[in-house]
Every structure is written in C-alpha cells, then in structure tokens.
Amino acid sequence: MNPALSELGRIYPPERLLVQPGQLVPYESDALTAFRARPLAVVLPETTDEVVQTIGWCARHKVPYVARGSGTSLSGGSLPVEGGLVIGLNRMNKLLRLDPAERVAVVQPGFINLEVSNAAAPYGLYYAPDPSSQPVSTIGGNLAFNSGGAHCLKYGMTSNHVLGAKVVLPTGEIVELGSQSLEGVGPDWLGLFVGSEGLMGIAVEVTLRLLPKPEKYHTVLAAYDSLEKAGNAVAAVVASGLLPGAMEIMDHLAIEAAEAAVKAGYPMDARALLIVELEGEAPEVEAEARHLGDVIAASGAYEVRVARDADERAKIWKGRKAAFSAVGRLSPDYLVQDGVVPRSKLGQALLEIERLSQQYGLRVANVFHAGDGNLHPLILYDGKVKGQLEQAEALAGEILKLCVSLGGSITGEHGVGMEKKAYMPAMFSQADLALMRRIRRAVDPDELANRGKMFPHSEAPALTPHGPHPLEKAGVIWRE
Amino acid sequence: MNPALSELGRIYPPERLLVQPGQLVPYESDALTAFRARPLAVVLPETTDEVVQTIGWCARHKVPYVARGSGTSLSGGSLPVEGGLVIGLNRMNKLLRLDPAERVAVVQPGFINLEVSNAAAPYGLYYAPDPSSQPVSTIGGNLAFNSGGAHCLKYGMTSNHVLGAKVVLPTGEIVELGSQSLEGVGPDWLGLFVGSEGLMGIAVEVTLRLLPKPEKYHTVLAAYDSLEKAGNAVAAVVASGLLPGAMEIMDHLAIEAAEAAVKAGYPMDARALLIVELEGEAPEVEAEARHLGDVIAASGAYEVRVARDADERAKIWKGRKAAFSAVGRLSPDYLVQDGVVPRSKLGQALLEIERLSQQYGLRVANVFHAGDGNLHPLILYDGKVKGQLEQAEALAGEILKLCVSLGGSITGEHGVGMEKKAYMPAMFSQADLALMRRIRRAVDPDELANRGKMFPHSEAPALTPHGPHPLEKAGVIWRE
Structure with a gap:
C-alpha cells in the first residue's frame, strides 16, 4: 500500500477503509446512471474527529473528495472524481x-x-x-x-x-x-x-x-380534459388565497403509467389530473375545504373526488409517487428532468414541451409540483435505438433552456451536480459565476470538496479518459 | 479641491457631491445617536452607472464607503467611517x-x-x-x-x-x-x-x-396579572397549531407609557398585555378565531377584548406602535435593546431581565415580538446622572449575554452594525468569525464596503480620535 494510503490506514481499521476494486464498485456511480468514476478509496468514518482527520489528509495530499450518503443524487452530485476519496457517512447515523x-x-x-x-x-x-x-x-x-x-x-x-x-x-x-x-x-x-x-x-x-403533524388532511383529485385547464386551476387556487400542503399535476401519459403499475383507480380518460391536499387543524381545514371546493368547481374539472378516509388518501398518493418508476413500463428507458418556471408560466411551458416532444419524436410524460412551478418531464426513449439517448438529452437541454427563458431555473430540487453544470452559463452571467467561485475558494482554497460539480469550467480532471491524479504523478497513488 | 475629489467631481455635478462641513452634518450619525463620524464627502447617485463609477473610485483610492438610505439604523449600520465616503441612495427611489x-x-x-x-x-x-x-x-x-x-x-x-x-x-x-x-x-x-x-x-x-392583502383581520387584546401568564399564552397559541400574523406582548411599564401617550384604552391594571392578530381569508380567519378564543380563555387572561371594527383594531395597534417613543415620557433617556431567545425560554428570559433591572436599579420596559422570541427591552436612565448611561449600557450587555446563553441571538432585527460587534465573540467561535471574514474578503478584497461594521476586530480605523486616512497620508485628502 502506498504511503499516503498507509496514513489513512492509521485513521481507519481495514473494514472501514475500502480499496479493493470489488469494494469500490458501489461507490463508482449514483442515481444518475450516465456517469461512472473509480475512486482511490472509500472511508467510512464513525466520528467527527475521523472526518476532521480525513479532511486533513485530503488537504495535505491535495486529494479531492466527496461526502456521500445513500447515493440517491439524480444529478451525479455524489459521484467521486477519478482517483478521489469517497467519505461514506452512513455510519454516522445517530x-x-x-x-x-x-x-x-x-x-x-x-x-x-x-x-x-x-x-x-x-x-x-x-x-x-x-x-x-x-x-x-x-x-x-x-x-x-x-x-x-x-x-x-x-x-x-x-x-x-x-x-x-x-x-x-x-x-x-x-x-x-x-x-x-x-x-x-x-x-x-x-x-x-x-x-x-x-x-x-x-x-x-x-x-x-x-x-x-396535521390533525386533518383533505385530499382532492380533479380530472380535466386538458393540461391547460389543470394548470389554470393551480393558478386559481393560489389566487384564492389558499395555501395547500401540496398541489401536483400528472398528464395523460403519467396517469396511464401509474394506473398500470399500482391501480390507483385514476380516471383513465383524463388528459390531466390535479391533486390538491389541504392540511392543518380540523376547523381551518374544514373552512378551507369549502373554499377549495368552490374554486375547483369553477375550474372546469369534469370529475372531482375527495378522499373519504386515510385509505383513499393513500391510494391517490400511491399513484402519484409511483409515477416515475411506472413510466418504465411504457418505455425501455427514460430521463427524469427537473426544471422550474414561474407558476404563471406553467401553461406556456407545458404547451412548448408538447411542441418539443413532437419535434423530437419522443414521448414526454409530465409529473410535477405544480404549486412550485417545478416540472419533472420524463423523456421516454429506447437506448437500443442508435442516437435516441442523444436525442433525449438534446430534448432535455431544450426544456432547461425553455425554463430559463421563462424566468425560471435549471433545477428545482435535483441540483446541478455533474449533470447540469454545462447549463449554468445559461442562467448565470460570468460575473455571477466568478463571484460564486471566489466564495467557493474562500471556503475551500484547493477546491477539493466535491470537486468537479456545479461549476461549468470545472477544476476537476476529466472523468474519462482517466487523467493522471496528483498522487499518481507524485508516484504515491495506489494501484491494484 | 484635491485631485481625488476632483475625479469624483467629474462623476457628479456639485449639487450631488457634498463636501462642505454644513452639508455633511446630517450624514455624521444615524438613529443610534451614541456615535458620530465625519465623512470625507457624500455623493448622491441617480443611476447604476454612477454607483459603479463611485465604487471604482473608492477601489482605486482605497476609500471605505457606506451606502445609506434614510439613516434609520438602530445599530449604527449607516454610519460612515471617519474620512470615508457616504453614498446616499435616496435619489434612486423609482x-x-x-x-x-x-x-x-x-x-x-x-x-x-x-x-x-x-x-x-x-x-x-x-x-x-x-x-x-x-x-x-x-x-x-x-x-x-x-x-x-x-x-x-x-x-x-x-x-x-x-x-x-x-x-x-x-x-x-x-x-x-x-x-x-x-x-x-x-x-x-x-x-x-x-x-x-x-x-x-x-x-x-x-x-x-x-x-x-388579508381579507379579514381578527385582533384580540388579552390582559394578564403576570408577564409569565402572557408568555405562556404565546406558547399555548403556538402549540395549538395556529399561526397568527402577529403576537406582541407589552409589560406594565410599556402599557403605562403607551396609555399616557396615545390613550389606547388599554386596561391600566394589567401586568401584561398580549395582542394576537389573525389575518387571511374570511372563512379561515373565522374558524381560527373560534379556535384562538378557546386557547385564550384557557390561558388565564382576566380580560379579553376583540376589535369589532377597523377603528378598534387601529386603536389597539396605535398603543403598541407608540410604546417605544412613549417611554420617553417616563424617563429622560432610554436605550432600546434587541435580542432573541427561543420562544420556549421567553418566561425565563423575562424573569431574569426583571432580576437584572432590580440589581442595576434601572427600570426596564418590555415590548416584544413574542411569537418570534424577539425581545425589545427599553432601559430607562437619566443621562444627566453621572454613570447612569454606563450602567444602562452594562445592563443592556447583560441582557444580550442572557439571550445568547439561552440559545438565542444578540440581534433580531436591528443588526450588529457598530453597536454590537463587541458581542459577536459571545455568539460565534473564532472559526465561525474567520470563515465569515474569509467570505467577506472574497467579495470585498480591500474591505471597503461599510468598513468597521459587524466584525469585532474591525479593519476600520478608530472612529475617535481621528486616525489618519489613507488619502491624507498620501497627501491628497481634502480638508476645509
């Protein structure tokens, strides 16, 4: 073992310092499956002191590192850089x-x-x-x-x-x-x-x-014959002064997928479903429910259901929560996108996504946090058809640019990570990015912490082909 | 005029470049009256471009500057440093x-x-x-x-x-x-x-x-025979799940002052008054009002009034809003303090402030945003009595330390400014402060923007006695 890794071995017992290729495999990727990179090693600290010592080791040897929990990042945020260190925090779980x-x-x-x-x-x-x-x-x-x-x-x-x-x-x-x-x-x-x-x-x-915990929930499922009407209903609810706990929209393709997967009992002829949930103390929720009923009635829904008990509520949510994975039934592969538009621009954004979907000849299922203007288009493609992945990625890029042009954001909740750093200049000026970078360097002078994420002109070595690592250049890097 | 000021004269016409002592006087202090400092000059930009040019001038000549609006800062945040530039923004008011x-x-x-x-x-x-x-x-x-x-x-x-x-x-x-x-x-x-x-x-x-704008307000005034009961009522309202628009407490001394000043019709025998205001859409406010009525009834209030119309609401708020200035009727001078404690520690904080008040022999009136745990103790003193100002300041310091020891903050809304920078180490570690300072320098390498505020070991020259200014040392500073 090389001298630098031996130092790590003085911090960690062997079962918490992973260096064998077989042990490293689970840490080479995260939920964004398009990227892979082999770390130098994985450490599994159990105390703050071990974290401090590990950071000190990284600083001394100029080894970039990424802290990682369960690796569910959809933007590649928990990916290591090639030859960097993964600090797995799952044992610090108290x-x-x-x-x-x-x-x-x-x-x-x-x-x-x-x-x-x-x-x-x-x-x-x-x-x-x-x-x-x-x-x-x-x-x-x-x-x-x-x-x-x-x-x-x-x-x-x-x-x-x-x-x-x-x-x-x-x-x-x-x-x-x-x-x-x-x-x-x-x-x-x-x-x-x-x-x-x-x-x-x-x-x-x-x-x-x-x-x-809210004393009471009031969950409404409203079916519409167009996405636009569902979008306008969201605007009407907000304009009424109500602030629901959740407001979600699913389009026809998402409904079809969810229904096939979990049989939520959704109206299958709907072009769009709106789920609105009120929550809080019983007297207020009851007053709000009457108010919401009036707004939904005026919104052009052709069918409205109200969950009568916890089971019916669970069923409504089961369909929504299953929608992402259920789309896998409709298509061999799909990309999940994550963008934001101002709430008032929802209708316009959905129309434009439909146009792009036709232009690219790829189906797009829409599931989104409508109240926040946070879109999650699922772009369906077949990875076995040559060029379709690239087409799907290009379509995803167009959707992000659309979000920015409407005054929104390239990510609502999945983050920039590896996946979206190329889009940062679409949203931020050179001065904006320079400021962020200066602040980043004030906190991390060597830019070691999760190197290669967020910033478009990354300080990280290219993930592939494998670039030489500083420790490798210094002749101390560990190789099998 | 010195060459550096002549450069400013190329950016601003004479009526927007103030250099005469008489013109500078209004800019020598703000609402924290304990401090004064004479700026080099005051400029009054009307455009973003003028602001950019001014900042460029300051950077070239290393002149510290402060941007200023109406100068209402209660922490000395809009004070200039001696010989620095004031950038008055009142003309950029579109x-x-x-x-x-x-x-x-x-x-x-x-x-x-x-x-x-x-x-x-x-x-x-x-x-x-x-x-x-x-x-x-x-x-x-x-x-x-x-x-x-x-x-x-x-x-x-x-x-x-x-x-x-x-x-x-x-x-x-x-x-x-x-x-x-x-x-x-x-x-x-x-x-x-x-x-x-x-x-x-x-x-x-x-x-x-x-x-x-809220469709409806519901304003309740509840009188208690102890501060503790009023404090507990606040906790009970929060625990009930209600989220009022405002929850304010005034103690006996504040009530007395407000009543003398504006005749709000407050119950004069109360040891504490609680004002709770619900706001929102009519149906929800009505439901919440019934809920709130139950909570207040159980809280031990001996008198409860509900504003029946906008006039009665205005009267209740008039007393509260007049309380600060009204305290001037009870005492020749007073200090307004601003600290925060976790809401659950309100009762403990108030008891301790009462003990400190007795220990120092200075009356303290309490007016506060109870829902936030934001205390505004008004410390009454007589500046003509030798040593009383110093005693009042020492008492104010003890109250701030009390807030920190209870897990709160040295300021809720007035800021650190000049007034509280000495207390920053009571709240932040050296590592915390070093991080802040590094980020500040990443944004402002020469630490010119509002130099001398917030950080305890200030980069600013002492306000008094007048230290030499960089421009003065360079022989270019303007003097009358």
Whole structure:
C-alpha cells in the first residue's frame, strides 16, 4: 500500500477503509446512471474527529473528495472524481437529540430522512421535507441538495427546516452555522451551506425543525380534459388565497403509467389530473375545504373526488409517487428532468414541451409540483435505438433552456451536480459565476470538496479518459 | 479641491457631491445617536452607472464607503467611517415595475418601504415586512439589515420577501442574485447578501414579493396579572397549531407609557398585555378565531377584548406602535435593546431581565415580538446622572449575554452594525468569525464596503480620535 494510503490506514481499521476494486464498485456511480468514476478509496468514518482527520489528509495530499450518503443524487452530485476519496457517512447515523418542547431533532448526516418523522411521531411531530427518496436518502444529502418534495409547497424546501449545522470546513476547522432562534445575525451563513452540493464542507450534526403533524388532511383529485385547464386551476387556487400542503399535476401519459403499475383507480380518460391536499387543524381545514371546493368547481374539472378516509388518501398518493418508476413500463428507458418556471408560466411551458416532444419524436410524460412551478418531464426513449439517448438529452437541454427563458431555473430540487453544470452559463452571467467561485475558494482554497460539480469550467480532471491524479504523478497513488 | 475629489467631481455635478462641513452634518450619525463620524464627502447617485463609477473610485483610492438610505439604523449600520465616503441612495427611489399577476415589485434601493404597499394597494396586494420605521426607511436598508416587524411572525423577515437583487459588488462587477422562481439553484447567494449590513455591495434593483392583502383581520387584546401568564399564552397559541400574523406582548411599564401617550384604552391594571392578530381569508380567519378564543380563555387572561371594527383594531395597534417613543415620557433617556431567545425560554428570559433591572436599579420596559422570541427591552436612565448611561449600557450587555446563553441571538432585527460587534465573540467561535471574514474578503478584497461594521476586530480605523486616512497620508485628502 502506498504511503499516503498507509496514513489513512492509521485513521481507519481495514473494514472501514475500502480499496479493493470489488469494494469500490458501489461507490463508482449514483442515481444518475450516465456517469461512472473509480475512486482511490472509500472511508467510512464513525466520528467527527475521523472526518476532521480525513479532511486533513485530503488537504495535505491535495486529494479531492466527496461526502456521500445513500447515493440517491439524480444529478451525479455524489459521484467521486477519478482517483478521489469517497467519505461514506452512513455510519454516522445517530439521532443525537429530540426535543419535543423545542420541536427540534439533532441528527448525524447519515440519518435517514423518513426516520426523523418516525422518531418524532410519538410526540405528534414530523419532519416536513419529503423527497420521493425519503425512505433511503440521508439528511446530509438532503442538506447538500436542498431537497424538496410534494409537500414543500406550504412549508418550503430543506433550507426552511434546517435550523443549524455543525460543519467541518475544507480547511479542517469546525464551525456552527445557524441557530435555534428564529431570527439570526447578519447574512444567512447556513443558507450558503444548504444547497452548496458538498462544495463547502461536511455537516456532521444537523438541527432540524419539527412540525406538529396535521390533525386533518383533505385530499382532492380533479380530472380535466386538458393540461391547460389543470394548470389554470393551480393558478386559481393560489389566487384564492389558499395555501395547500401540496398541489401536483400528472398528464395523460403519467396517469396511464401509474394506473398500470399500482391501480390507483385514476380516471383513465383524463388528459390531466390535479391533486390538491389541504392540511392543518380540523376547523381551518374544514373552512378551507369549502373554499377549495368552490374554486375547483369553477375550474372546469369534469370529475372531482375527495378522499373519504386515510385509505383513499393513500391510494391517490400511491399513484402519484409511483409515477416515475411506472413510466418504465411504457418505455425501455427514460430521463427524469427537473426544471422550474414561474407558476404563471406553467401553461406556456407545458404547451412548448408538447411542441418539443413532437419535434423530437419522443414521448414526454409530465409529473410535477405544480404549486412550485417545478416540472419533472420524463423523456421516454429506447437506448437500443442508435442516437435516441442523444436525442433525449438534446430534448432535455431544450426544456432547461425553455425554463430559463421563462424566468425560471435549471433545477428545482435535483441540483446541478455533474449533470447540469454545462447549463449554468445559461442562467448565470460570468460575473455571477466568478463571484460564486471566489466564495467557493474562500471556503475551500484547493477546491477539493466535491470537486468537479456545479461549476461549468470545472477544476476537476476529466472523468474519462482517466487523467493522471496528483498522487499518481507524485508516484504515491495506489494501484491494484 | 484635491485631485481625488476632483475625479469624483467629474462623476457628479456639485449639487450631488457634498463636501462642505454644513452639508455633511446630517450624514455624521444615524438613529443610534451614541456615535458620530465625519465623512470625507457624500455623493448622491441617480443611476447604476454612477454607483459603479463611485465604487471604482473608492477601489482605486482605497476609500471605505457606506451606502445609506434614510439613516434609520438602530445599530449604527449607516454610519460612515471617519474620512470615508457616504453614498446616499435616496435619489434612486423609482418603482421600476409592478406586476400584479406575478405579484412582484421591482424597486430602486431608495424606495420607501411603505410606498411599496401603497403602490400595490390598487391591486389588492401589499409588501409584508413592516419595521416600525416603514414610513421612512428604504428597501435598500431593509435588505442590508434583513428588517423585521410586528407582522413578520407569519410571513418571515425581509429575506423571505426578496426574490432577487441586482448588486454592484465592491469589485465593481454587477451580479444578479436570486430569481423570481420559487426554487433556486445551489446555495442561497441572495441570502448571503440580505442581512450582510452593506459589507457585500450595493443593491441597485430589488425584486420584492407582494402578497394579497388579508381579507379579514381578527385582533384580540388579552390582559394578564403576570408577564409569565402572557408568555405562556404565546406558547399555548403556538402549540395549538395556529399561526397568527402577529403576537406582541407589552409589560406594565410599556402599557403605562403607551396609555399616557396615545390613550389606547388599554386596561391600566394589567401586568401584561398580549395582542394576537389573525389575518387571511374570511372563512379561515373565522374558524381560527373560534379556535384562538378557546386557547385564550384557557390561558388565564382576566380580560379579553376583540376589535369589532377597523377603528378598534387601529386603536389597539396605535398603543403598541407608540410604546417605544412613549417611554420617553417616563424617563429622560432610554436605550432600546434587541435580542432573541427561543420562544420556549421567553418566561425565563423575562424573569431574569426583571432580576437584572432590580440589581442595576434601572427600570426596564418590555415590548416584544413574542411569537418570534424577539425581545425589545427599553432601559430607562437619566443621562444627566453621572454613570447612569454606563450602567444602562452594562445592563443592556447583560441582557444580550442572557439571550445568547439561552440559545438565542444578540440581534433580531436591528443588526450588529457598530453597536454590537463587541458581542459577536459571545455568539460565534473564532472559526465561525474567520470563515465569515474569509467570505467577506472574497467579495470585498480591500474591505471597503461599510468598513468597521459587524466584525469585532474591525479593519476600520478608530472612529475617535481621528486616525489618519489613507488619502491624507498620501497627501491628497481634502480638508476645509
């Protein structure tokens, strides 16, 4: 073993320092399957001190690193760079504190999202951000990518639910960002860390805000004969002053897929389905439900169903949550895209996506967080047909450019990662990007933390073909 | 005139380049009256280009500068450094765009807070953050200090209502931070600017989020025979799941002062008054009002009044809003303090403040945004009694340390500015402060933008006695 890796061996016992090719395979990719890269090694720290020592090792040897939880990133955010280090945080998965009176939970970064709500349930509390990956994704990864979910319309994304974080900076220093009080001092330093995609350090303790579990839900499924009417219904609900917990739209293709997969009982002739869910204390929800009923009645829905109990509610959501994977039944392959448009531009965006779909001759299923203007077009293609993947990627790019041109964003919740860094200049000026880069370097002078992500002109060596690694050039890199 | 000032004279006509001592006097201080400093000059730009040219001039000559709106900062945030430049933005006061459909207003930094709501009123919209200074304070200053107000409980501070800002960086580059879409990319760069107290550049265009004006208000005034009961009532309202627009507490001394000043008709025998205001669509407010009635009835209030119309509502708020200035009737002088404690620690904090008040022999009136845990103790003293100001300041310091020890913050909405930078190490570690400083320098390498504020070991020359200015050392400084 080379001298540098031997040093790591003094921090970690062999079972937590993975160097054999077979051990590295699971860490070579994440949920964005288009990319692969072989790391130098994987370490599995169990304490903050081990994280600090590891960061120190990386700094001394100038080895880029990526912190990784469950690897569910859809933008390649948890990919290593070739020859870099993976810091797997799944063993730092303790619930450190749960205070029902203060309504906070303090967890380690490897703690699973859904487990926060499970731990809080006996006190009538829950953790609001609900990415679809919540049964497996970790809080550390949720922070890095500022994860959202269907129920983020009312209460916001991860950044709205993180009160504080203890962070190991790329310099090895430990800082405390944020506080439990509702009003902070100066700039939002914590907000600079949340969503920074691992470029500004590693959170080792995270303080989360818990909310009282809604006493009552009121879940409405409305069927429309056009996507446009469903989109306009969303605008009408917002204009009415109501703030639902979730507002989701599925188009015909998504309905078909979901129905085939889980038999949610959706109206199969609908061109678009709108799911609206109110949540809160019973008296308010009842008043809001009457109000919502009037708005939906006026919106041109040809069929409206209201869940009468928890089972009916679960069935409505089952279809929605299954929609992504269900699309796999309609097509051998698909790309999930993630873009945002101002809510008022939803109808225009959907029409344009339909036009692009026809132009490219590729089907696009639309499932989206309509209340946020967060689109998730699923682009269906067949990887076995030569050129179709490239066509699908080109179509995805056109959709992102459309989002930007409508005043929106290239990502709502999946992040930039590897996948979208080429689109950053479509959204940000050279001065914007230069500012971000200067701040990044102020935090991480050697740009080691999750090198190669987010910034278009990446400091990372090309993933393929394998470029020489600094340790390799120095003759110390480990090879089998 | 010296050569450096002559250069400024090529940017500004004489009426917008103030250099005479008499012209400079209004810019020597702000609403924190304890500090004064004489600037080199004051410029009054009317365009973004003039701001860029001015920043360039400052960078070339290494002259520190402060951007200033109406000078209402209570922490000395808009004070110049001795010999520095004041960039007065009151002439950049245009409403650039108001889009009722998108619910946004785009304004220049010198636009007055209350004028945003006035401009939006014909469309049934308003701008939510309502600092007491709102009839005079500017949006630029509100951004710099992330201003709050009584009605920020439900909808948050300025940072929650700013969607974007065009900023002239200290390097002279122009960047666009934030976006109109609800979900952004990467870290919260805009959040880094909002609340940065002028240290990271000058906003020249600000995009604000407008909200629909509440259809209905429900304003309750509850009287208690102890502060503790009022504090517990706040906790009970929050625990009930209700989210009022505002929840304010005044103690006996504040009640007495307000009543003497504006005859609000408050119950004079109360030891504490709680004001709770619900706001929103009529059906929901009515349902919530019944719910709130039950909570208040169970909270031990000995008298409960509900405003029956807009006049009664206005009367209740008139007393609350007059409380600060009304305290001037009870005492020749007073200090306004601004600290935050976790909401659950309110009762403990108030007991401790009472103990400190007795220990120092100085009366303390308490007026506060109870829902946020944001305390505004008013420390009464007589400046003509030798040593009393110092005692009052020492007491204020003890209250801030108390807030930090309870897990809160040294400022809720007034900012750090000059006044509180000495307390920063009580709240932040050396590593925390070093990180902030590195980021500040990444944005402003020469630390010219609002030099001397926020950071405890300030880069600014001492305000008094007058230290030599770089331009003076270079023999080019202007003197009368």
